[in-house]
Amino acid sequence: MNLKVIIVEDNPLTVRSLVETIDWSALGCYIAGTAYDGESGRKLILSEKPDILLTDIRMPQSNGLEMLEAVRDEVSECKVIVITGYEEFQYAVMAVKLSVFDYLLKPVDNEEVIQTVERAVSVIRQDRELDFALVQAQTARRRAKLLSLLVNPAQRKQDVSTILDGIDIHFEAYYVITIQKPNGRIFTQENLNQLNNILSSTYRVTVFLLYDTIIALMMLDDRLERWKEDCEIMIDKICESSIDTLRMGVSELSYSLHTLNQAYHQSREALWSAALGQQMNHAVYYCKDGSHMCFEAGSDVNRQIDMLVAQSNLSDDFAHKAAETIYALSGQQFSRLRAMVALYAMALCNRHNIPFTTKIDTVMSDLWDVSDLEDTRCRLVNLNQALRVQQSSYSLLTRSALQYISLHATKGLQLSDVAEELHVSTSHLSSIIRKETGITFNEHLTEGKMTVARAMLSDPRVLVEEIAYAVGYKNYISFYNAFKRTQHMTPTEYRNKLALS
Structure with missing residues (x-):
């Protein structure tokens, strides 16, 4: 110009x-x-x-x-x-x-x-x-903070306050929509642009892509009493404009940025309900009493998975039993089977208090490719074996510490924070983590950050610089060096590899 x-x-x-x-x-x-x-x-x-x-x-x-x-x-x-x-x-x-x-x-x-x-x-x-770069950087930081608030679980109150510092976003209410294509199909940039245009037609919205899921943070200044009607109109427009079938989950209204993670998980739960109930081109709304389950089959599935997890142990025999139960509940529908196996595996890890290490994360990722009954048996046996190794090799203290690290890795976590949470001395905790896992607290902390970074790199619109900030690095160079050292490739190379695959 x-x-x-x-x-x-x-x-x-x-x-x-x-x-x-x-x-x-x-x-x-x-x-x-x-x-x-x-x-x-x-x-x-x-x-x-x-x-x-x-x-x-x-x-x-x-x-x-x-x-x-x-x-x-x-x-x-x-x-x-x-x-x-x-x-x-x-x-x-x-x-x-x-x-x-x-x-x-x-x-x-x-x-x-x-x-x-x-x-x-x-x-x-x-x-x-320079002004444009500063605006871009501010936008990137704001997106990174919002994404961190959404997807990073179990944030302490002071963590959230730190993230919110300087974010300068103030609305009356918020809600989250998560959107997926069935069978793990990926959204294209054209899909993203189209969805963003529709979602932003009524409210302010920030859209993220994590792997195969679109996360839309809706921000409301008015029309709070009509939010669900407006949402249904938007969803109708999305369905009319999309050549693909979609599943959508919608959270309840949240009145504070402090509770965005809760809203995100509500939308994910509603999304899984849609998957289990085979709801296509339809939004399932989260409701605390479970009434978002607009199909009885979905309620039965959730209840039976909960019962299965409650009875679970980590033996190979139980893995076979779980596989047969889940396969029967799925009705031999691939998308339902995948959703149910994923729900079961995550619940199993939580029940047995087993942290998501790199090895466990790899085994969990393999579950997404499950195809039939025999395959389900094999993959759940592999999962149980990995969980047994993890459980037997680590003491309860170490498992608890690793779980805490994975939840708070991106929040400026210090060894003293974990020690205080578990009521032990820092020297004892540091020693036992190193002795049982073979690597230091700082190495576990870095791996926790890298896990979040790898997920964020799947969204091509998220700048690498904002990912660096989101996972707890003060500058891009530090993040770049840590990523290359631990992942044996640069962040951009990793992103390109994801795009090719």
């Missing part, structure tokens, strides 16, 4: 020469107006808000410096070039005080003016690029 130039000069011949003999478009500028005295110049400046101003000093009505002093608060970013025949010291001093960009003495030739304007243009563009 070309920059706006105004010339204020009482000599018409000088004005004409500047306007007609300089190729302003080649400089990335255009002449927005000219004036021949200080008062007319003042009005023109306030009206046009120029990027660059060329002005004389001695002019009728008011001189150029008086004119500048009158308008400087309104056009503080304007680069002022004074062209004058007066070299008096007091003029130069006042020009410096008014932050004049340059002070040229007449007679000047076009080349001198051109060089000065080129420098002014360069400075303006650099300033604007």
